[in-house]
Amino acid sequence: MKEPVLxxxxxxxxxxxxxxxxxxxxxxxxxxxxxxxxxxxADINRGTFYLHYRDKYDLLQQSEEEILAGVQxxxxxxxxxLKKEDLPVFDFMNKPLPxxxxxxxxxxxxxxxxxxILGPRGNPAFHVKLKEVMSSTMAQSILARLGxxxxxxxVPIDYLSSYAISAQLGVIQHWLNTGMKESPMExxxxxxxxxxxxxxTLYKHPKT
Amino acid sequence: MKEPVLxxxxxxxxxxxxxxxxxxxxxxxxxxxxxxxxxxxADINRGTFYLHYRDKYDLLQQSEEEILAGVQxxxxxxxxxLKKEDLPVFDFMNKPLPxxxxxxxxxxxxxxxxxxILGPRGNPAFHVKLKEVMSSTMAQSILARLGxxxxxxxVPIDYLSSYAISAQLGVIQHWLNTGMKESPMExxxxxxxxxxxxxxTLYKHPKT
DNA sequence: ACTATTAATAAACAGTTTGTTCATTATTTA
DNA sequence: TAAATAATGAACAAACTGTTTATTAATAGT
Numbered sequence: 001m002k003e004p005v006l007x008x009x010x011x012x013x014x015x016x017x018x019x020x021x022x023x024x025x026x027x028x029x030x031x032x033x034x035x036x037x038x039x040x041x042a043d044i045n046r047g048t049f050y051l052h053y054r055d056k057y058d059l060l061q062q063s064e065e066e067i068l069a070g071v072q073x074x075x076x077x078x079x080x081x082l083k084k085e086d087l088p089v090f091d092f093m094n095k096p097l098p099x100x101x102x103x104x105x106x107x108x109x110x111x112x113x114x115x116x117i118l119g120p121r122g123n124p125a126f127h128v129k130l131k132e133v134m135s136s137t138m139a140q141s142i143l144a145r146l147g148x149x150x151x152x153x154x155v156p157i158d159y160l161s162s163y164a165i166s167a168q169l170g171v172i173q174h175w176l177n178t179g180m181k182e183s184p185m186e187x188x189x190x191x192x193x194x195x196x197x198x199x200x201t202l203y204k205h206p207k208t
Numbered sequence: 209m210k211e212p213v214l215x216x217x218x219x220x221x222x223x224x225x226x227x228x229x230x231x232x233x234x235x236x237x238x239x240x241x242x243x244x245x246x247x248x249x250a251d252i253n254r255g256t257f258y259l260h261y262r263d264k265y266d267l268l269q270q271s272e273e274e275i276l277a278g279v280q281x282x283x284x285x286x287x288x289x290l291k292k293e294d295l296p297v298f299d300f301m302n303k304p305l306p307x308x309x310x311x312x313x314x315x316x317x318x319x320x321x322x323x324x325i326l327g328p329r330g331n332p333a334f335h336v337k338l339k340e341v342m343s344s345t346m347a348q349s350i351l352a353r354l355g356x357x358x359x360x361x362x363v364p365i366d367y368l369s370s371y372a373i374s375a376q377l378g379v380i381q382h383w384l385n386t387g388m389k390e391s392p393m394e395x396x397x398x399x400x401x402x403x404x405x406x407x408x409t410l411y412k413h414p415k416t
Numbered sequence: 417a418c419t420a421t422t423a424a425t426a427a428a429c430a431g432t433t434t435g436t437t438c439a440t441t442a443t444t445t446a
Numbered sequence: 447t448a449a450a451t452a453a454t455g456a457a458c459a460a461a462c463t464g465t466t467t468a469t470t471a472a473t474a475g476t
Contacts, residue, residue, distance in 0.1 A: 009443065009452050031239025034433060045454050050435065093362070120336045125328040154301070155398050155405075158386070159379060163402045166378020167371045174370035190363050194371045197362075217423050217472065242462060253425050258464065 014052055016042035018063050018113075025116040030060065030123065064117065064126050067110055071133050074102050092196035096188030104184035107172065115176045118169075131165050164195065222260055224250035226271050226321075233324040238268065238331065272325065272334050275318055279341050282310050300404035304396030312392035315380065323384045326377075339373050372403065 020041035024033045035056055039046045053059045077099060107114050117126050153160070171191050175182065182190070228249035232241045243264055247254045261267045285307060315322050325334050361368065379399050383390065390398070 007444065007452070013453080029239070031237070035435090036433070046434095047436085047455080048453055051452075055435080120333040122332045124330045124332050124335070127332070128328045155401050159382060159395075159398050160402065162378045162382035163375045163399075166381070167375035170370045170374020170377075171367060173374070174367060178366070187367075190367050191371075193363050194368065215423070215473065221424080243464090244462070254463095255426080255465085256424055259423075263464085 010052070013042075013044055013048060016044055017049065017052070017059060021059060021063060022113050022116055025121055029121050030056075060123065063113065064123070064129065067113065067117075068129055068133055070106055070110070071103065071130065074099055074106055075133060075136065077102075092192050094189075096185060096192045097195075100191060101184050101188040104172075104175070104187055107176070108180060108184060111176065111180060118173050118176060127169065131169060134168065135161060135165050167194065218260070221250075221252060221256060224252055225257065225260070225267060229267060229271060230321050230324055233329055237329050238264075268331065271321065272331070272337065275321065275325075276337055276341055278314055278318070279311065279338065282307060282314055283341060283344065285310075300400050302397075304393060304400045305403075308399060309392050309396040312380075312383070312395055315384070316388060316392055319384065319388060326381050326384060335377065339377060342376065343369060343373050375402065 017038055020038045021033070024037055024041055028037075033056065035049055036046060038044075038056065038059070039049050049059075053062070117123055118130075168191060171187070171194065175187050180187075225246055228246045229241070232245055232249055236245075241264065243257055244254060246252075246264065246267070247257050257267075261270070325331055326338075376399060379395070379402065383395050388395075
């Protein structure tokens with residue numbers, strides 16, 4: 001699926017440009033960033049940029065797709081996914097959901113890019129794409145199974161999905177924006193508790 | 209606080225430019241939109257644009273702030289807010305939260321702009337600002353009160369906040385993106401149920 | 417209805433940025 | 447070491463920006 005080019009110069013140039021993009025997005029909005037900005041920061045000739053990317057959007061897209069492919073890869077580890085019959089016995093309050101910890105580890109590895117792309121200067125289209133990838137995986141798949149007999153649900157299943165996925169992304173964003181103080185394991189557990197609780201059951205000793 | 213200018217020409221020009229912005233954002237990313245695009249679409253001389261806005265970012269910001277002010281206004285209707293003592297008796301499953309229905313009505317009035325600004329071509333900085341406004345209101349204030357004695361919470365309160373607010377925004381986005389099929393009242397009820405439930409209690413007849 | 421005021425227009429300006437091309441130099445692979 | 451390929455620097459027209467100018471048009475207040 002991929003391996004055609006491996007010339008050191010190409011690899012070096014592309015990496016320099018991607019790093020420059022991440023670096024510049026900490027300072028400016030994407031649309032304020034010019035190709036000149038990128039090549040100056042990357043210490044690359046401007047013409048060279050066009051040898052590898054059509055324009056700055058192409059650079060952004062390729063960077064995004066690389067990350068999304070990584071998330072997809074985690075997602076597709078089906079062995080670790082919960083099955084319907086596990087649901088009643090799985091201890092959501094004390095064990096993080098199987099694939100979620102891996103996801104946070106991956107995010108941590110790519111923290112710089114993830115933080116800017118999901119931040120205030122980021123790309124909302126990336127949010128959408130990430131949600132799409134996440135919606136076919138993780139706790140989402142559990143929620144979907146929960147809603148298999150949709151007639152029984154008191155809210156439309158699509159609203160339940162949107163709600164749950166956005167919530168998960170919210171936790172991811174908060175974790176990134178606060179400097180990833182918790183370990184991937186810890187934040188996974190927090191997420192698991194949030195998903196499978198409601199405001200009342202979030203207490204150690206429920207009052208009602 | 210405001211009323212200085214009211215010349216018909218100014219009002220007409222500004223409205224034309226704002227409408228043009230909304231219209232163009234259905235087709236292009238904000239950064240792909242040029243001042244020329246805007247003035248052509250608005251049928252306005254390009255020079256006139258600079259009589260009212262410093263640049264296209266200024267136009268975007270002013271449009272955003274107008275909307276945010278509207279949300280703020282709803283938020284500040286304290287009379288309608290739930291108090292702590294209402295919590296145990298309020299029927300979350302069958303009554304929408306007080307201010308939320310009003311919020312959805314307001315969103316519906318500004319549906320065109322809200323849909324593009326919160327959509328894939330929108331502005332993530334606006335997401336952040338909207339979250340900030342929402343976090344000081346709505347169900348969020350309830351969640352905050354729930355967490356007053358934070359020692360009892362099994363998740364950090366800031367994660368609970370991020371989770372809940374993002375979730376609410378997710379519902380708003382889904383509602384807008386699916387053409388607002390539900391009435392403001394209906395979608396408010398859906399949101400209320402989602403907030404105060406968990407995957408299990410979302411069933412009419414809980415199985416566990 | 418008149419007039420002084422203010423907004424909108426059209427046209428022109430230099431300065432950036434863009435995307436492309438070219439001949440030349442440097443690096444890499446095998 | 448040689449052949450292949452990537453990077454460079456320079457130059458180009460085209461598009462967009464932000465500003466200015468003189469001129470025309472619309473408006474508010476009387």
